[in-house]
Amino acid sequence: MRLDKFLKVSRIIKRRTVAKEVADKGRIEINGRVAKSSTDLSVGDKITIHFAAKDSTFEVLNLQDTTKKNDAELMYREL
Known part of the structure; x- marks a missing residue:
């Protein structure tokens, strides 16, 4: 799944x-490397x-194309 999605x-x-926009300005890193959208x-x-x-750091736990508002928090864990 794409980062922006x-x-x-x-x-x-x-x-x-x-x-x-945030990713294309170089403000997002994935595993310590600058990432594009x-x-x-x-x-x-x-x-x-x-x-x-x-700075906010998150770990990807689940990849889904769509999700309900209550289930969105299950897709990541804040570190």
Whole structure:
């Protein structure tokens, strides 16, 4: 699954276009390497997002094309 789609479906970032912009500016790393929005994710990957004031790190637990709001939190674990 693409990085931008995962961030949208898991509700870490609300819109796919915003996720794409953030990734294309080099503010997202996967397993310590800068990632583009089209980077493919696998279960177990660690995503670090560099926001303005803080960094957030997540581990991918599950990949789903669609999910309900309650199940979105089961797709990742915050580290």
